[in-house]
Amino acid sequence: MGNVVKTYWKGDMTFESTNPGGSLTIDASKEIGGNDNGLRPKAMMLSSLAGCSGIDIAMLLRKMKVEIDTFDIEIDAELTDEHPKYYHKVDCHxxxxxxxLNEKKIKKIVDLSVDKYCGVMEMFRRFAEVSIHIHYHNS
Incomplete structure (x- = not known):
């Protein structure tokens, strides 16, 4: 069927989850009975979004020979009020x-990731209003 992820319960609200590239720990906050010893499931979705788009961008920067010092992606997302809570607004910075910085080429690279290559971005668009913001920090 494709990628297989297996998740093992470690007691309380802690889980260990495998991934084709490694493993990670998932846990809940102490407020709801967890131990604060792992990543939060919903927040991992945002990390997946940033990671997927980031990998696209890193590849395209190299391919298009665009020079930068570094970049980061900050995602600010809002959950619905009602259960089941899900992200309905997502701002990607x-x-x-x-x-x-070559702003024209960088914008093209981000647009290619957002509109063409990033499968996680496409999944998010199915349930959330996604907005994209590009910020250039010239030194």
Missing amino acids: YNFYGTD
């Missing part, structure tokens, strides 16, 4: 740092 792409921050690029460098000297004499």
Whole structure:
């Protein structure tokens, strides 16, 4: 069928989850009975979104020979009020740092990730209003 992820209960609200590239620990906050010893499931979805788009961007920067010092992606998401709570608004902020940034090429790279390559972005669009913001930090 494709990728297989297996998740093992470790007691309380802690789980160990395998992934084709490694494993990670999932846990809940102490407020709801967890131990605060792992990643939160919903927040991991945001990390997956940033990671998927980030990998696209890193590959496209290399392919299009665009020079930057670094970049980061900050995602601010809002959950619905009613259960089951899910992200219904997602703001993605792409921050690029460098000297004499080629804003036109960087925008094209982000657009390619967001509109064409990032499968996680496409999944998010099925249930959330997603907005994209690109910020250029020239030094």
